[in-house]
Amino acid sequence: MALWSFVCDISPELFNGYSEEFPHNLRCFLGDWLEKYPWEFITGSDTFNTYMADSLLSAMMEKLQELANKNCQPSLILQLTANLENAYRRDPLQLARTVKQILEAERVVVQNKFQCLPLSFHRQQEELKFGFDLKRLQYKLQEIQALCGNLENGSRASLQINTVDPQFSTQGEQQVNALRALFSEAAKDLETTKTRLLKRLDIWKRQQQLAGNGTPFDEDLAPLQKRFESLMDVCFKLRQQLVALSAQLGPDLLSCLQECLENVFNTLIKSAFLVDKQPPQVLKTQTKFQATVCFLLGSQLFKVPQTAFSVCANIVTEKQARELAAGCPDASLSESTGEIVNNLAPLEISATSGACCAVFKNMLLKKIKRSDRKSTESVTEEKCAILFSARISLGSNNTTFLLQALTLPIVVIVHGNQDNNAKATILWDNAFATKDRIPFVVTERVPWGSMCETLNQKFMAEVQTSKGLLQEHYFFLAQKIFNNNNASYKDFQNRCVSWSQFNKEILPNRGFTFWQWFEGILDLTKKYLKDYWSDRLIMGFVSKDYVSSRLGNAPAGTFLLRFSDSLIGGISIAYVIRLPNGSCQVENIQPFTAANLSVRSLADCVRDLEEIQILYPNRPKKEAFRNYFNEELPRKTNKEYIPTQIRITVGTSSDPAPQEQNLHNSVSNLNMSPGIPTDLYPGLPPPPEINWMSQGNTLPLDSVDSHLLLQESEMDICLPDLNCHGVMDYHMALDPLIKDSARPIFSFSSHYFGTSCFSGKSDPVMDKRKKSKGGEKDATDSKEEEET
CATH class of the missing domain: 1.20.1050.20 (STAT transcription factor, all-alpha domain)
Structure with missing residues (x-):
């Protein structure tokens, strides 16, 4: 964005530098064109500066003539052009000084008003x-x-x-x-x-x-x-x-x-040999990846037809990268660190773009040799890099040059459970690496303000939203990472956060680090909450105390959405209830996780809950979430099935909680298949019991074979493979140890339409009942179905 776009909104009286020969209306006609030329660098009076000033004067005359041909006021522009020519043709350096004075005055005014100048x-x-x-x-x-x-x-x-x-x-x-x-x-x-x-x-x-x-x-x-x-x-x-x-x-x-x-x-x-497209910075062995290196002088230096040169890729350790930076190009490959398959690519000139590149499309890291680490370091803190090398010959005497380019730091993992911690290492290195550092040394402590900028940028990029974190979010994050609820927002700004606090130290009374918790929210928001966050329907990173202060005087039924503080990847609803004695109390519903939201959207969950009506501060929920409600599916004409749907309700704190649940397996889940080992889902509770209940004139179900419950749908919800009459209710008990869930619990009433969630296989019990009723429903059945 040009500086002129800011200047247009400022009164011209604030500027100085305008003269009779260069009035303000002439400046307006030229607009941002004036900023595209180096007026401010013409400082001397030698032949070169005189030549540049004269060239710019001629360019300005041409621009004004062009404007006169297109503008509705050609006579005014032509008069200004003539005045300019007469005033400065004999001394074009004076024109350069005048324009420089005008541009400097504009820059000072813009900086004073906006406290900074645009990056552009x-x-x-x-x-x-x-x-x-x-x-x-x-x-x-x-x-x-x-x-x-x-x-x-x-x-x-x-x-x-x-x-x-x-x-x-x-x-x-x-x-x-x-x-x-x-x-x-x-x-x-x-x-x-x-x-x-x-x-x-x-x-x-x-x-x-x-x-x-x-x-x-x-x-x-x-x-x-x-x-x-x-x-x-x-x-x-x-x-x-x-x-x-x-x-x-x-x-x-x-x-x-x-x-x-x-x-x-x-x-x-x-220097012209560099990595254009970086490989993944978290690199898993036995997984294909790509990269591209460019030689910016290839199209200028290589002969036509081009001599064939190839680029080789090798993985190097941190120690080898340091040897390379110290000026020992061959010593870096003295020992093998790992094996990359398909690590050769030709250095070719593109016929379309003219760029000289080597494209690696199917590289694969077959194995990695770990280096010695400190006792406190894990494998996900070990950084390495890929070194691209090529030998080229130039000139009539075929002078040989060794070209080498190093990628950004890479963390190699062998299992998906290392991914989260590896991302933390890369995030810290990318954010806080300094120029000309010793590879790959990075500071152990950074100002909290810099950490906030990094978290905000990461959040916006991952979620793909233009709405970043706010001051209250930074305050809550600081309280969490520093484990201090008494310091003020200003106090945190003067503190530094360490790498250990970021992703080594377990948070108090939790089983995870700060980054593991933050990254879990990133993943949840990216997959299920992006639009809600972008519309500011989610308050997000705030503490329970902050929520209580906001909702303390709000009417009953007022609610807001906050990220769970005690659970990785959860979002909870805090709302106001009125007690029998007339006072109000803030309750927190058990957090929704990815497993829940993959079955029923957040907006539909909000619509189901009658206890909440007003999104804080004063927006009716139907108005706030109306763009996100899912329409009910049309009813099937197949009369073999009763239409069903999923509905969410809030339970009461009087419901008994299973004694075997604890802090790490008390997350709400619509239905986790009993056939799935619970250790694959750390932190999730055992599957709930399913109670089959009749409704209206429908008959209760017969007994269900246990093996039928082992089937799992794509929505991560287990439903028996049979024909169903009535309503399927199953309750999720609350673990009283979870602080996010003070008293309410989930009661999920599942109603699936038609055969979309059932197998559609014939059930002899149901067929027998159909025959006894003539295969038709009476008027009462139809009426109850419509009401449902």
Whole structure:
């Protein structure tokens, strides 16, 4: 976004710098066009700065002429153009100074009003600066070429008159001195511009790493490739001129210039080889993965037809990566760390994009050799990387270069249960790695504010929402990770959080770490709660005390949704009830988990519960959730079945809770199949008992074979394979140890329509009953079915 878009909303009286020759209406006509050129970098009065100022003045005249042809006020624009031409054509540097003053004044006003400048402004300024430096290099190269031509013409003239003219001699010495000075300046500017290019490359790599945590990232390498190619072109031409003028420059200067140009040349070649598409940073053995490396100078340096070069991929440990960073490129592969299958790919130039890339489509890490770790470290804290290597030959003498590029840190796992902790290691490394660090050292403690930014970005990226965390969320998260409910929000801002607090220390009275709990909420929200969160229907990360303070004076039936504090991946409903004595009390319904929400959506659960009516602070639930209610399925014409549906109710605290339940297996679940081992679902309760109850004129079911209950549907709910009359009720008992569930419990009445959830097989008992009734339902049955 251009700075002009902010300036348009600010009164022009706040700016200074406008003059009679450059009035405010002229500034408005030019708009953001003015910001696309390097006015602010024209600071000198030498020939290059004069040339740039004159070029920008001509460009401005063309722009105004174009606007006059399209605008409804052509006479005004043409008059402004004429005034501009008369005022500045003789002194274009004065125009540059005027525009620079105007832009600086605008920047100060915008910064004072908004407390910061847009990121796009800083990016544009960096691009303008590089472009300006590159133009200055190209301008000096042209001057060197012109002086070289003058020296050659002078030498030929001296030979033609066959005499030594003092005038030719003096001019020749002056030109040689000027040439030496120009070469020295050009070499210095080339080094400066190369440094600026590498800095931009480091920014791109850092943004690529932050993108692993969900930060927006422009991964297009075309602008960087253009910079590399432009600078390499200048370097080539300077080397050619250096060879041609070696006799005039002298041995000392020649040696110095050669060393400088050779250093720039080698640095550009090695830096242009990088990882474009990173492999997964949590990498499971025996699983295929992809990656892409690019050589940004390939299309410029490789001969046509291209010589075949290939890139090899090898996995390296942290120790080997350090050896590589220390300048020992071959020592890093002295010992085998693991085996990657399909680790060779050709380095080819794309006919469409012009990019030179090696694409690895089917790599597979067959095995990994673990390195020695500290006693406190786990395998999911061990970081490694993939090293891409290629040897290429360039030039007529086939000079060989070793190109190497290292991926971002990778954590290798062998089982899915290591995934959560491995993600924590990668999240911490991506967020808090520093430039030029020793691989892969990262700080053990970071400011809490930085941790909040990381969690917020990760949450928004995973859930794919534009609604991030709020201040009250950060406050609750700080209370949880620091185990302190007495500190203020400001107190937490001055504290640092450690890696151990993040994902090594078990939270008090819990069986999991902070990250394991947070990641569970991420997964639940991403799969089932994204739209509710984006519409701010979920309050989310808040404590029970915070909820009580908000709902304390609210009418009975007022409710809000908060993430469970004691359960991984749960969301609970807190609501206000009125006690017999007239006072109000806040209750918390047993949390809904992924198993629950995969069967019935959150909105439908809210609709089922008659105890809750108003979403805090004052939105009727039917209005707040109406876009998310699922319509009831149409009734089937098949009269062999009675239509059914699922309904959720809240129980009472007087219902007995099974004694065998404890803190780690008291999560609500619609129905977990008895045939599934409970150790596959840590933290979930044993399956509830199913009571088959008759309703209306329907008859009770006959006994059910136990083996029929072992079948499991895709919705993670076990229903017997038989024809059903009536209502299926089954209750989920409450574990009184769970703090999220003060007294209410779930009572799920399951009513499935037609044969969608049943097998549709014939049941001889039901067939017998149909025959006895003539296969028809009476009027009472039909009426009760409609009411249901």
